Amino acid sequence: MKVLVIGATGYIGSRAASALTAAGHDVAALHRPGGRPLPDAYPTVAGDLLDPPSLTTAAAGYDLVVHAGAPLGDADLPGARALVDSGSRLLYTTGAAVLGGGRSDEDTPPDPHPLASWPP
Secondary structure, three states: OOEEEEEOOHHHHHHHHHHHHOOOOEEEEEOOOOOOOOOOOOOOOEEOOHHHHHHHHHOOOOEEEEEOOOOOOHHHHHHHHHHHOEEEEEEEEEOHHOOOOOOOOOOOOOOOOHHHOOOO
């Protein structure tokens, strides 16, 4: 299966990319033009979470897109919609969105991002 991972250098995305690769899948990583270099372990595909048309183009031809990129607040919604509309299956996952913005610990009440409002 061809899989595009968004957030392949992050906590969740790096583990997802590694596990998918170990399972024999063809994994690529989204790379924001001008962003810091990504590990050589994965081919890169140009795209920017703040540029929805670039996400539609990046997702083309992939069987699955794993979106584990950092939440961007309301700016996430157009990009997520572009990925959904790309025709590729989408797995959106993050742990940070449930806690909301700012510093938090185990006693902080959840203030979830709208895309992750159901877990609390």
